[in-house]
Amino acid sequence: MRFKQLELSGWGRTTAAAVSAYRPERISAAADLVRAAGAENVVAYGGGRSYGDSAVRTGGAALLTERLDRILAFDETEQVVVCEPGITVADMQAFLVPRGYSLPAVPGTGFATVGGIVANDVHGKNHDRHGSIGDHVCWFDLLMADGTVKQVAPDNDGDLFAATIGGVGLTGIIVTVCIKVLPMPSNAVQVTEMRVRDLDHFFELFAEHRDRATYSVGWIDALARGAKLGRGVLELADPSPAGIPDKAPRRLRVPFDMPGILLNRLTMSAFNEVYYRRVPDGGEVSKKSLTAFFHPLDALHDWNRLYGRAGFHQFQCVVPEEGGASGIRSLLEEISASGSASFLAVLKTMGGEGRGHLSFPVRGYTLALDFPARAGVTDLLQRLEDITLDYGGRIYLAKDSMMSEAGFARMYPALREFRAVLEHVDPKGLFMSDQALRLGIRGPGR
Ligand SMILES: Cc1cc2nc3c(=O)[nH]c(=O)nc-3n(C[C@H](O)[C@H](O)[C@H](O)COP(=O)(O)OP(=O)(O)OC[C@H]3O[C@@H](n4cnc5c(N)ncnc54)[C@H](O)[C@@H]3O)c2cc1C
CATH class of the missing domain: 3.30.465.10 (Uridine Diphospho-n-acetylenolpyruvylglucosamine Reductase; domain 3)
Structure with missing residues (x-):
């Protein structure tokens, strides 16, 4: 069995884990790794697009799935x-x-x-x-x-x-x-974009459109304050009956770690202003390819390097519908006062619970945004976690890198059932990630 010693990190690049990586081409070879693991921990590593430490185990084995791709x-x-x-x-x-x-x-x-x-x-x-x-x-x-x-x-x-x-x-x-x-029906969606004045306007538009449009997403200027708090752009979309010519996506690359200092309140406010004004006052209708609509950030390869060597944390939570508007307002007030937000925050509606014990969705509103890893960000993330808990919400494991063990246990009520299954199928705790250890999902005494 051939291992390669690698340093792997999540998309936020705040920590790197030294792992023994194994890249099987057949399922039988993956099974060989699991049988040979002994006391070593194993965890699957897919595309590495989770932001924190859920796909790595320091000192353990990483099962890279990229060649199991048929x-x-x-x-x-x-x-x-x-x-x-x-x-x-x-x-x-x-x-x-x-x-x-x-x-x-x-x-x-x-x-x-x-x-x-x-x-x-x-x-x-x-x-x-x-x-x-x-x-x-x-x-x-x-x-x-x-x-x-x-x-x-x-x-x-x-x-x-x-x-x-x-x-x-x-x-x-x-x-x-x-x-x-x-x-x-085709490779395209019909998209309507509209300017949203403030947070109340966002919730009015969600109420009006969430049952009509197939797709919806809000982009928020998380640095705007006062009367402008929550201003942004709402995109609504439906599948287009007719497609558009397929073009090879144009991909740019961030060639090196940008000096973190370039992302400051001034540059980010200017970027957000341009983004807001890009949509005319009366809105805009256009046809976009599914790729451009679903994956706008993929056009810039390695965009996580924009945050410099120290990396960044993403925060994503969902707050239940009841009280959701004031929950999102409290979060945005805390965020805009901190001045630490970067680029645009994403605000979406969610329809209901998932089928998994640790599924993230709850009917309500989900807010996601990035924070460069700088002094003060740990305290800010703790305050955002507290607000999320006050409103009965939860933080998304795919984005988490800093959640507290106590907060996690309160947010995921089916954790007990989840642990009971693990106890049954993996009593020795072979499958383990740094996140699972950090959040006390598995580990000593579990
Ligand atoms: C730019 C960007 C946009 C995103 N947008 C969204 C979004 O709109 N909605 C959303 O929900 N998420 C979003 N995410 C998060 C992303 O979709 C999830 O983190 C997803 O899990 C990443 O898949 P991956 O293959 O990269 O998994 P990894 O990051 O490699 O792994 C994630 C978890 O899955 C486990 N895993 C991977 N493969 C297997 C396997 N074969 N068997 C068992 N476990 C496995 C890993 O152990 C780990 O716990 C976004 C992420 C980025 C970077």
Whole structure:
């Protein structure tokens, strides 16, 4: 078995873990690693697009899934696709869209893998309408701690199914997945963009449109204060019956770590102002390719290097609908007063709970934004966690790098059921990440 010693980090690059990396080409080779692991911890590493430490275990083995990337079957009558976990979302879309289908939940980056999106039960811009990816998983094959592979479906092992959807890799390695796909008439969406004056205006527009538009996403200037607090741009979209010519996406690259000093209140406010004014007063309608609409940031390769060597933290929480508007206002007030936000915050509606014990969604509003890793950010993130808890919300594991163990336990009430499944399927705690240890999901005494 050939290992390579690597330093791996999450997308935020705030910490790097020294791991023994193994990149199998066959599921049987992945099983060999699990059988040979002994006392060493193992965790799957997909596209590395989670921001924190959920896909790494310092001193452990990283099972890189990138070469387990085959599409195994596509049944147009049943509208299901069966694939290995390492195929990226972009490659899956490149297969599905020309055939008239799409993944039912598409995250904001095409570099995430199918295994990774199931393990975080990800949501797209259509959560109100179509839920998260776990709602569309028919079954998966799971490589278990004893080296065997088990097919898991809601009706043959509902507990293991619920623990694995959004289970951040802790029940085992997903080696095959069957997903029900969504009909998609073309490669394009019809997009309406409108300027949003302030936060109240955002909530008015959400109330008016969330049941009508298939996709919606709000971009907020998180540095705006006072009467302008919460101003931004709302994008609403529906599948377009007619497509647009396929163009190879133009990809730029950030060639080196930018000096962190370039991202300051002045430069970010100027960027946000330009973004806000880009949309005319009366709004704008246009047709965009699915790729440009779903993955706007992918056009700039390695954009995480814009934050410099120290990296950045992403914060994403969801607050339940009841009290949600004032929860989001409190969060934005805290954020704008800190002056630490960068680029644009994303505000979306969410439709309901996921099927996993640790699924993130709750019906309400989700807010996401980045903070450069600088002095004071730890305290700010703690205050945001406290506000999230005050409003009965939760922080997303895919984005977390700093959540407290106590806060996590309060946010995820099905943690007890989740731990009971782990105790049963992996009593020795083979599958382990730095995040699981940090949050006390698994570890000494668990
Ligand atoms: C620019 C950007 C935009 C994003 N937008 C969204 C969004 O709109 N909505 C959203 O929900 N998320 C979003 N995310 C988060 C991202 O979709 C998730 O973090 C996703 O899990 C990343 O997949 P990955 O393959 O990179 O997984 P990794 O980051 O490599 O791993 C994530 C977790 O999945 C586990 N895992 C990976 N593969 C397997 C496997 N085969 N079996 C078992 N466990 C596995 C890992 O152990 C780890 O716990 C975004 C991230 C970025 C960088």
